[in-house]
Amino acid sequence: ERDKSTLFTAEIRAEIDAHIAKYPPEWKQSAVMPALTIVQDANGGWLTTELMDDVAAYLDMPAVSVYEVASFYGMYDLEPQGRHKVCVCNSISCLLQGSEELIEHVEHKYGVRPGETTEDGRFTFKEVECLGACRHAPAVLLDKTYHENLSPESLDKLIDELE
Ligand code: FES
Known part of the structure; x- marks a missing residue:
């Protein structure tokens, strides 16, 4: 299994867990959007591939599905952002x-x-x-x-x- 990136901290996982808890266990992928928002905020407003991979692994979903969500919605950014x-x-x-x-x-x-x-x-x-x-x-x-x-x-x- 790949290592989690250093940014994917216990604190962040706890924040994501709070969203996962809103769904039945077999639906934890439903938390993908809030999870992406949480990691994006923690990373100065943009998503690295590594962070998207962390989210995918954490939610047991294919990385490509996470990339799709991240590129479809305008609130996610895949490049470094201003302040x-x-x-x-x-x-x-x-x-x-x-x-x-x-x-x-x-x-x-x-x-x-x-x-x-x-x-x-x-x-x-x-x-x-x-x-x-x-x-x-x-x-x-x-x-x-x-x-x-x-x-x-x-x-x-x-x-x-x-x-
Ligand atoms: Fe709906 Fe601009 S058109 S907020």
């Missing part, structure tokens, strides 16, 4: 309410295109699918916090506050 993540929704409601303007603004002001990280490492800029906040479009997910009804100015203010 923060600024995710602008580009689905229809937000587009109609000006998310394009937000995206262009960030591109010009901070010199990053979607998927890129600012030179100072402060944030990674992402375009994402509907965040479920369409009623108050345009919406942005900043790390784990949702912000709604944004204008370029109010988004700037949020970005300015990032360390």
